[in-house]
Amino acid sequence: MSPLALSGTPLASGEAGVPVVPTAVDGVFSLLWLVVALPALGALVLLVGGRRTDRWGHLLGCAMPIGSFLLALVMFVQLLGRDHEDRQVAQTLWTWLDVGDYTVQMGLLFDPLSALFVLLITGVGSLIHIYSVGYMAHDDRRRRFFGYLNLFVTAMLVLVLADDYLAVFLGWEGVGLASYLLIGFWAHKDSAATAANKAFVVNRVGDLGMSLAVMLMVATFGTSSFVGVSAGMPETSEAVATVLGLLLLLAACGKSAQVPLQSWLLDAMEGPTPVSALIHAATMVTAGVYLVVRSNFVYELAPVAQTAVVIVGLVTLLVGAVIGCAKDDIKKALAGSTMSQIGYMMLAAGIGPAGYAFAIFHLLTHGFFKANMFLGAGSVMHATNDDVDMRHYGALRKAAPITFATFAFGYLAIIGFPGFSGFFSKDHIIEAAFGENWVYGVGALLGAGITAFYMTRVMLMTFFGERRWRPDVHPHESPAVMTTPLVVLAAGSLVGGVLILGDWIVEWLEPVVGPEEHHELFVPAIVLTGLIVLTVLAGVAVAWSRYGPSQTIADTAPTRVSAATRAARADLYGDALNEAVFMRPGQKLTAALVYVDDVLIDGTVNALAALVGGTSGTARRLQTGFVRSYALTMLGGALLAIAATLAVTLS
């Protein structure tokens, strides 16, 4: 019996999150499976088809997510037309497992939350596919790249559409695989291969949480479906809820690169830039946020776990921001920023009903502007022979004007420049954080300031100041196939804020996460907004003063820097910690065990064999060949036999 089940009393159902109660698919929704199947087909054809598909592979690769996007758009519109209560539709495809009392249906759930994700994934995904046609044009393995991308889209769609935690896990690890393949796409580079491994393994640590969470669900509810778990949660104890919440948080930390499992994301930038944009910025890394929001019915009953989510989010948003400040590698700076922004989302998700909608809102806007900036960075790298060091950039705004302009949109969005999408989403999160607890609020606010600083730094070092180009670099604007997606994404970065108009997104998500709880603030919201803008401006100002056009930027990173800078450059010693605590002791343990297995266990076996052999070698010497000694043995044996018989009986 589960000890967890015994402690605590069932919670009153009133405090529960929102149960998942879908209706069966009908009409256009019955094509839901096709949304997943299209990219799956693409991946299959491209990966199994081999070289035969080289010529048209990238086209097929683009067509599939676009097809999915269009389908999803139709369904989204359909969903819009429905009442709140009817906005969860489910399609059961087949029975995945049915063992004993545990059944898992392979089913899809299309509801307001997953609808938004599907659109984001297929939408941004399609743009990035298109971009990649140009970006990977000179790579002889482009077809395979598109195969992997399609695989990723498939897995990501499974992740957000599945209606059972185990099926979510399928997508969860599926995106992990795609991420692994794509980070290691240039596998001939040792660093890429290592980074891919690291990403997969660290993610697996998070997956432990997911696995255990599903096991706990099976043990507690006999099911792991959203429907079953959400219905059963109110009946169970807070202890179970807390453990579930913490386990799911562990999973989220792995996938979303949250502290303490953040270390893989920076290394993951070894992958081609579209990958960084799609997987490691816009979609996959936000899966953790999806999971937390999706599991609102768990977290609502587990305040401790919620607090943990908030703390993880808060710490990560600061850590990510600090790391972002110290990186000269443009992609790593953006990666730090990604961590930080996801931290915001986690923070919001952890706050509960007051923050779920804003977490998703920020996730969407971030999806646009971060993908935009990553692709922009890719475009910059395209222009500079794949150089990623910002100290080798400078003054690129004239060489690549479209890239510059679109990047600027992303920049303005991320720092929360009023009017841009990020302004709205971040503003709401900080507000919600203040509403929950002023410490959260201050942390979030501080993060906003730092964000402004490092993003400005990136902007300035890349596009402004003097040219610090390498001699053989002749920057140029990217082809249209790459800039078009940039433009679209830039537009998204600008206008993404419309989702909040009239609290649309809050209401939209209500069937999933329940109504927003609005906390009263100690100051009017407008004051807080002002404070945020001021903080951002301060950040920008500091960056301007240090990296502005008037400042000279050293060609190599200065070495005599403060301890804080050194720490930030070393990713706040995250890797060092992992190495010291896990890797090196692990290697020692492994080596020790190999020794133990060889010497102790196998050694015992061999020693036993040697002992028998040795005994044999000695004992056969007793057979001396002298008949008299044989007679002596016999006589001794006879005496012993008689003595023994007598002794046994007479005693």
Add this chain to the structure above:
Amino acid sequence: MILLAEFESPKVEYATISPLLIVVGAAILGVLVEAFVPRAWRYPVQVGVAALGLLIALADTVRVGLALDTLDAGLLARGSLAVENSMVVDGPTVFLWGTLLVMSLISVLLFAERRLEGGLTSFAGQAAALPGTDAEREASTRGIEHTEVFPLLLFAVTGMLLFPASNDLLLMFVALEVLSLPLYLLCGLARRRRLLSQEAAMKYFLLGAFSSAFFLYGVALIYGFAGSFELADIDAAVSASSGANAYLLGGIGLMAVGLLFKVGAAPFHAWTPDVYQGAPTAVTAFMAACTKIAAFGALMRVFYVAFGGASWDWRPLMWVVAILTMVVGSVIAITQTDVKRMLAYSSIAHAGFVLVGFAGVYAGTGDVVGVTSVSSVLFYLAAYGFSTIGAFAIITLVRDAGGETTALSRWAGLGREAPVLAGTFAFFLLAFAGIPLTSGFIGKWAVFAAAWAGGAWPLVVVAVVMSAVAAFFYVRVIVAMFFSDPVDIKPAVAVPSILTTGVITVTALATVALGVVPGPVLDLAQQAGAFVR
């Protein structure tokens, strides 16, 4: 006290003991043949007499077996006493006779093999001629052979038949000597490596005589205890005696020495490797199979019938001996470098396994037909007899210029040279190791089952571990034959006549049959039932 007037001529049930008489008759006929038939004719005549005699005896045994009287139903004992109670012809006797006669018949074929030595048997042409002298060479060029080996074999068989059928300790002693004396001689008659052969004979003789003395002294003590040589009387005395009797216990101990010597149990095993190695291989095969069968038969008869009531006194001794025998046989065999000698140690180990069944002392539970100590031992002996004769027969075929080459190192690569032969030998080894689908497995299973049923499960556990150790050296030979390359000169495999080929074929088939469909023979062993007392 005993008046002449009471003297009657003893009643001899000729019809019951006729198989024994047939063999004796054949043996005596053999002696006459030796005296009266011209030298050139002796070989075929002797072989014919021996084979025919054994064959007729075998047929007669079947007749006797079918005619056995059923005694009191509950005991499953069938048969009757004969010759003034000095012999007993019962189920086990008949089974043992049958087995012994079959094995002897096969051995005769091995004895008669002439092709391997260029038209001569593998026995010394003239035992009296010194090794390496002109006399010896002349004897072999003139084709002189000791055809006396056949009557000798028949005499030994006589003793073997009599040994387990004796209901009288004195007769048993006589039988012991009758079976031993010809064997001592046979051991010394090898054509090649005469010195080793003679040494084997001497060692066997001296130690055999030594052990006979122990046996005899034990008989004397038992006589002193019971006042009779008859097993039933001794049994009655044992049942009647309250408390421990030193004569009885001493007698049991000393008789055990004599019998355990014959079966080759530790610590009375020391002769086995030397004699098995030195004796002519055909004789070794005969000894390994038949002596063991006869001796175990006698051991069971004495200890179950006469000393059954005192079984708690001798069981601990037998447990220790069984364990010691298995350990000594299995462990020392591991480092042997001579195939023949290794098989000798293997035979010691097998004696240990049989002793496990013997020491279980399980007579079954009346109505349930199942494995008993007697039936399991009988089956094991039959199974082991076939495989061991087959294995030794194969040893006679691996030769070089100096005759048989038994060094394990010279067997390397035999699997490539003569796959069928090596495969058959490997099969026999697997049977020795007790791998399923061979007779050895069923035999092991049976003795273990009997022992366990008799409460001797610790013995079973030891036996199991020792089986694993024993497997190692069988595998070593297989490795040498199949997985090693010949070191210098390839081993040569002589082409035998139909005789040896037949022996190998028959024994291999028997080993398979007893492993795959052991039912009939197991049933026979079970129908042999209990000893008649």
Add this chain to the structure above:
Amino acid sequence: MSFPWLSVIAALPLIGAVALALAPRSRRIAAPLALAVSVLALALGLVAALTQFDPGGGFQLTEQHVWIASLGAYYAMGVDGIGLTLVLLTLVLTPIVILASWHDGDEGRWSTNAFFAWILALEGLAVGVFAATDVFLFYVLFEATLVPIYFLIGGFGGARRNYAAVKFLLFSLLGGLLMLASVVGLYVVAADNGGPTYLLSELSQLPMDETTGRWLFLGFFIAFAVKAPMFPVHTWLPDAAQAATPGTSVLLVSILDKIGTFGMIRFCLGLFPEASQWASPVIIVLAVVSVLYGALLAIGQDDMRRLIAYTSVSHFGFIVLGIFVFTSQGGSGSTLYMFNHGMSTAALFLVTGMLIHRHGSARISDYGGVQRSAPVLAGFFLVAGLSSLSLPGLSPFVSEFLVLAGTFRRSEVAAVAAVLGIVLAALYILLMYKRTMNGPVRDSLPATRDLGTRERLALAPLIAVIVVLGFFPQVLLDVIDPAVGATLDVVGVEQPAPDVMVSEGSLP
């Protein structure tokens, strides 16, 4: 109904083996003939499974004849869902192994005929083992399988094959003989209770006192633990895998070792329910240790074949764990795991074998960047590896998850400890993959020839089965689950119920 399906399926390869042994020695005949025989057996097996088998019907396709009356031994065959799964595993893998080992028999100590004859003999015996419903028959076949595999390792292996073959044999024999002691004990118990019998159906009804049952259980369990292999009696496996040809390793690890875990379900649980419960705490600990120990050691290996062997130790730990937690998820998961592990390990052994064959080295450190010149090989390698690390979507995930979920319901601690294995699995597979396939191409390494058609044909079915069963495991689970349920009924442990019953009505 009276057609002896199982006997025919088992006999066919054996007859094929004899035919091959007698056929003229020819490299050109041997492999195609063997392939034809094994494919025919597979076809028969599929026909039997699809037309004659009813998943809910207990033991089926039964045959029963008295074999050795006085021993109570019967020639009794029959399969339930568990047995059928493993029979199918055997039938599926053998043709694949033959196809993949097309030329492996040419370089051995003996003829190619012998190589394929032994393989077929092994197939026939293995089918017999999985189908035997008589303990005596099972034991006989169980031991008999040692002979072909022994000659396969010793005759066609690599450098240390003699050592490996002998070590394997002695380990197995020691275990097998301990089991023999228990088999004998069973006879005694049966004989005391109304007459000797070795029929599984009758033995399971025997009254047995606690102490006897436990001792007999131990004899069986140790034999199966050696076979499986579990920590700490696993050391023969790495040596055997290192020395054997890849095909032999597949037969050994994917099929033969399953006899151990199959035996645990069929005999340990089926015959000694009380003792199984009594021993389960210790066994669960040992299983968890196997999981972690095997995984950690796998990480520390430089020889690919040893590495895979150690991963199997880890995987077998999972299987044993699932068996001894006595939950339907655990039991069904374990049975499915046996099948899946067979497939995935076969793929790994074969693909690494193909790589090793190309360069003559099994050392990971001798490789690097192979994917550049042999992308198809790398692709197969990756999928095989991913299946070994139980990636969702590939079949081993389902079974591993079921085992873990079943374990969790019985013991959270064991599940939490065992689940660490999935992280370690990622490490050992991906490190091997990275060091061999990825990274810069080693200067010392000549370009790798990519997989040929035959090799692809051998691997493709494996990968296909792995992927398909990853999404549709229910195909097999439908067959397995009732049989496991019946076994667990025998054990008689109450199934842990969910703490909260979610009403059926709320499900869509």
Add this chain to the structure above:
Amino acid sequence: MNTEHYLTLSALLFTIGATGVLVRRNAIVVFMSVELMLNATNLAFVSFSRAHGQLDGQVAAFFVMVVAAAEVVVGLAIIVAIFRSRRSASVDDASLLKY
């Protein structure tokens, strides 16, 4: 004198014989020691026969004598053959077969 004394003597003779087998090297002497053991047994048979008041034991003694005579025939033949080929009757010289 009662039976015990004869039996003691018999046991003593048996022991002497056994010791002789162990300590003497000459095969003939070893063999003679064995004969001594047999004769010790005969003494025991006869003593027991008298004690039990039966003839059986005495008959046994005759049997033993006959058997012993047969044994001599075979034994001497073997020993002589060995002596001829080795020019030595020492049992320790014949030790080629060992280990």
